[in-house]
Amino acid sequence: MKNPQGSGLADQISVIGRPAKFWRLGAVGALLVTAFAVIPAHAADPEPEQDKVLRVCQDPNNMPFSNRDLKGFENKIAELFAKDLGWKIEYTWYPQRMGYIRNTLKKKVPDSDKFECDLVTGVAVGFDMGATTQAYYHSTYAMAYVKGKGFDDIKSPDDLLKLDPTKLKSLKLGVFGRSPVVDWLLKNGLADQMVSYQTQTGDPDQYPGEIVEKDLASGKIDVAFVWGPIAGYFAKKSLVPIVAVPLKSQPNLRMDFSIAMGTRYGEKEFKDRID
Template structure:
C-alpha cells in the first residue's frame, strides 16, 4: 500500500497547479471586512470613470466609501472583453482579498455577476453641431423627414452593435455610417472621441452614443456648440437602459449593503449625474410611457451598456 501516499501527494500537487487545492491556501476575507471599499473601474472612460477620479462613477464610489467610513481602493482595467475576469473574479496575488469587490456600472440583469438595484436610467442619444443644418432634428423621425438630398449626404458615427444599428438598417443609412468600437485594444482610446474629436472636428455630421457620454461631451464641447438629444424607445426598438452595480454572486450581504447605500443616497447620486449632463429617465416605468422623457435639467444639458 506504499503507493497510496505517493498517489495522494501527486493528486494534491495536480489540484494545486490547477488552482483547486485548499491545503495551505490563504482564506479570502469578506468584502469590507478590512474596511476597504475596492471598486473595479475603467481608467480612461469619461464621464464614467478615469484614473484621475474625475468621472461620476468615481464620485459615487467616493461617496459610498465616505459614508461607510472605509478606505477607497481601485482596480483599474479597461471595460472590454475580460473585464470581470481581470477585476471582480481576480484574486490579488499574495493577498487575502480579490482585486476588487464592486463594479460601479453594469446594465440591469447583467449575467456575469450579481446586480444591485439600479441607480439610474438613461438612453442612447444623438449629437450634432449646432448651426450646421440639423437644429430642427429632435428625434429619429426628424432625420427620416429630412430632404432626401440632405439625408443622403449625412455622415453618421455609431458604435457597432449598439441599439441604433437596427434603425439605421431599416432606414437605409448603413452605407453612410463610420463604425466605432466601444471596446478596443488601444488603452488610449475612449468612446467619447466620437463626439469630442470627430463630431466637433467635422469628420461626421451626427453621432449616436450612450446618453451619459453624449450629454457630457456636448456640455464640455470647446471648439463648437454641440446638441445632444436622448432617443425615445419604440416598440421592438429599445434605447433606454437601467444601470446598476455588480458584485460576485456569493457576496449577498455586501450586495444588500450597496443596495442600502443606493437607496439612501438617491438624491445625491442623481445630483452627481446631473452635474455630468447625464440624460435621466424616470426609473421603473414602461419605456413607451409618458414619463419616458428626460428631466428638464438633463435635456437642457443636451460607456455603453
C-alpha cells in the same frame, strides 16, 4: 460597461440605460442628492468586513463616468459609498473592454484569498457576469450634431429622416457597433451612411467620448449616436456648439436602460450592504 454600446458600457448597455428624459451633466448632482437622500440609516447593519476597504473596479479613462483623476460621477459615487460605510477606498483600474470582469471582479490577488476588487460600477441591469445591485441611474441613447450645420430643426430621429433625400444620403452617421441604434439605422435604410465605431479597440488611450469630442466636432462625421451621458457631457464640454437629442424607445426597439453595480455571485451580505 459604460457606453451601452458594446462590451464595456457599450455591450452592457446594448443590454443596458432612463426612459424619456436623457441625462445632462448638470442634472447629475440633483439626481445623486435624491438617490442618497433615500438611503436608509444603517445603524442596524451587520459588522463590516474586517479590513474595512471598499475595493472598486473602474475604467481609468472613460468620462463622464470615471478616470484616474477621480473626476467622474461614478468616482464620486464610490467615494460617497466608502464615506458612508466608514471604510477606506481602493481602486483597480482596467479599461472596460474585453476581459474587464476577468481582470477585476474575478481576479484573485496572488497568494491571497482576496480579489482585485469587489464592486464594479456601471453595468447593465441584467448583467450576467455577476450579481447586480439596485439601479442607480437610468438613461437613453442620444443623437448629437453640431449646431448651425443644417440640423437645428431636428428634435428626434424621425426629423432626421425628413431631411431632403439627397442630403440624408450624403451624411456620415457615427454609431457604435452592437448598439440598438444600429438596428434603427438598418431599419430605415441608412446602412450605407453608417460609420462604425468599435467598443473594444484594445487601445487604453481611446475612449467612447471621442466620437463626439473629436470626430463630430471636427466634421469627420455629421451625426453621432452615443450613450446619453457621454453625449451630454461632451456636448457641454465642447468648444464647438453641439446639440444632444435623447432617443425614445420604440416598439421592439429599446433605447433606454438602467445601470447598476456589479458584485460577485454568492456574496449576498456585501451586495445587500451596497443596496
